Amino acid sequence: MKRPFGYLKHPEDGISVLQNSMDNLCCKRGDLIDQLRSAELAGETPTHEVKDWLAKFDVVDVQVSKIRNDHDHHNGRSFRCCVNRRSEACQAEITALAAVELDTAATRLPPSGVQQVAAEWPVNVSMGSYLSILETHIQDDSSRIIGIWGMGGVGKTTRLQGLNNQLLHSSESAQTPPAFDYVIWTVTSKDCNLVKLQRDISERLGLPTHINQAQQANEIFDFLKNKSFLFLLDDLWQTVDLAEVGIPHPIRSGAGAMKQKVVVTTRLEGVCGQMQARPIMKLDCLGEDEAWQLFHDKVGEETIRRAR
Missing domain, CATH: 1.20.58 (Methane Monooxygenase Hydroxylase; Chain G, domain 1)
Structure with missing residues (x-):
């Protein structure tokens, strides 16, 4: 009580x-x-x-x-x-x-399969056709390293950005299983070195970083060796040894097997050859109509009208 x-x-x-x-x-x-x-x-x-x-x-x-x-x-x-x-x-x-x-x-959390990158300018008709060709090469099981070359400013980076973001959209829509476990975007440029490239890849994949380059390469290799991946290497000025970086050499995949692909963009056709890229795509300058449309989109109708 x-x-x-x-x-x-x-x-x-x-x-x-x-x-x-x-x-x-x-x-x-x-x-x-x-x-x-x-x-x-x-x-x-x-x-x-x-x-x-x-x-x-x-x-x-x-x-x-x-x-x-x-x-x-x-x-x-x-x-x-x-x-x-x-x-x-x-x-x-x-x-x-x-x-x-x-x-x-x-x-x-494990890293996301695809991360969005900022596109430089909208995809026009010409870019769409190039993207379609590039996607065909990526789906081709016999293509392992794909090269894209052309002079500066013709849209190599933009096409690679468009490919990355298109894969992201497909992954988010979940209409079909993702083609790759990981899509890895990296920019090399003239001043890029092995240490920076390894660090960028490790940060993208959430891997620990090491001072020793060989140890870092093993860390990246062990993570990717049994996974499907698409390695997008933009603005390459000289040959990169994929093994030294830690990227498994892309295997020739068959139907249903994991896909391991590398796409490089460069201003130098010789770099594509040294990277053993097959196939190699050359990007030419925009035609007069497309160049004018791009200029119009960037500058705007009002600015053009004032200039006249």
Whole structure:
């Protein structure tokens, strides 16, 4: 009989204890949120256990606020009994949450298969036809390294960006299984070196970085060797040894087998040959009509009209 009669006492003391417990739990939540913010900067995401704990905290927080509000605005023996019962139950939930040990607040998700890259200018009719040809070569099981060359400014990078983003759109629509586990976009340029290239690839794949180049190459190779991948190597000025980078040499794939492909763009036809690219696509300058349309799109009708 002692416990039921105890619910009839004034709830002030119980609510005070309840609020103190909730304040302590708020401190634990604050520390957890600080950890999650640091983890987010490192590219990590909260674990399912942490998400569940935070959701339960929100529920209890609302319950405590409701109990305090009911106590402040109501009185009477029956209402005191109700408030005391709810305070006791809520105190048990707070105690259980406070006892939970959250050893790992966040975890690193596997890298996304395709990441969007910013396209330089919209795909026109000519670019669309080139993209169609490029996609055909990528689907061809006999093509392993594909070369695209042409003078600066003809749209090599733009076509590669268009291919990347088109694969991203196909992956997000989920209409068909993705053609590749990973599409890796990298830019080399004149000042690119092995260390930078390895670092860019490792960051893209979420791999640990090493000072030793051979060790870094092994890290990349072990990750990619049993996966389908498309390696997009843009603006290549000299030959790159794929083995030194850690990229598995693309295998000749058959129907249903994993696909491993490399596409390089360069201003130098000789680089395509040295990379053993087959096939090799040459991009020419835009025709007069296409060049005028591009100029018109970039400058705008109003600027052209003023110039006239």
